[in-house]
Amino acid sequence: MRKAILTTMLISSLLMAGCGNNGAANGGTAATPEAGQAATASPEVTPEVTPEPAAEATAEPAPEATAQAPAQTTAPEATPKASAAAGDSQRQTYFDKLDKIEAGLGDLKALSDSGVTADMKEAASKEHERWDKALNEIYQELKAQLPEADMAKLKEEQLSWIKERDKAAEEAAAKYKGGTMEGLEYAATLASVTKERCYKLVELYMK
Structure with missing residues (x-):
């Protein structure tokens, strides 16, 4: 028992x-579930820390702006070129105009090379008209540029030149007096002498 x-x-x-x-x-x-709750609470902190790298990324574009600044410094380089073009002399401008007239005479070549005296005379007369028009333009430009005393001197010189031009044309035509070439030679001489005077005035008086 x-x-x-x-x-x-x-x-x-x-x-x-x-x-x-x-x-x-x-x-x-x-006790384990309580620890599990604490463990799950700790990951919630990490999302709050992640925005910090994003703030650092936004600061990176600042160097890009400074890199673009030198590109703006290159723009003023166009200014000296523009000022140089604006500073070209009237002399060169009119030399270019005269050269252009010379190059444009090609449209008269068919007439001057036709072998027909009337056509050749017409070509020479038209050439003289173009050079005479250029001479008048140059003279008016000089009239606006030169001092009064210099312009008065140029006027006397120009009147003297006109007499010399006509005399040279008459002497050249006299070689063919009475012939079909007389008028042609007269017009051709007027054209060549007037052309020379255009270049001379630009060279001596243009600034």
Whole structure:
């Protein structure tokens, strides 16, 4: 009978010990969810830190703006070129005009090379008209540029030149007096002498 009681008490103590162990185990597992909640809270902090690199990226475009600044410094280089073009002398401008007239005489070549005296005379007369028109333009330009005393001197010189021009044309035509070439030679001489006078006036008086 005593053995039965001792056996019963031993079994009871073992059962109580087993329940204690289960309670401890359950307590350990109950603490685990709390730690899990703490673990899940910690990742929430990281999204707040990530915007900082974005702020650093926005500061990077500043060097690009400074790199563009030297490109603006190259723009003023066009200014010296423009001023140089504006500073071209009237002399060169009129030399270019005269050269253009000379180059444009090609349209009279068919007439002058036709072998027909009337056509050749017409070509020479038209050439003289173009040079005479240029001479008048140059003279008016000089009239606006030169001081009054210099212009008065040029006027006398020009009147003297007109007499010399006519004399040179008459002498050249006299070689063919009475012939079909007389008028042609007269017109051709007027053209060549007037052309020379145009270049001379530009060279001596244009600035």
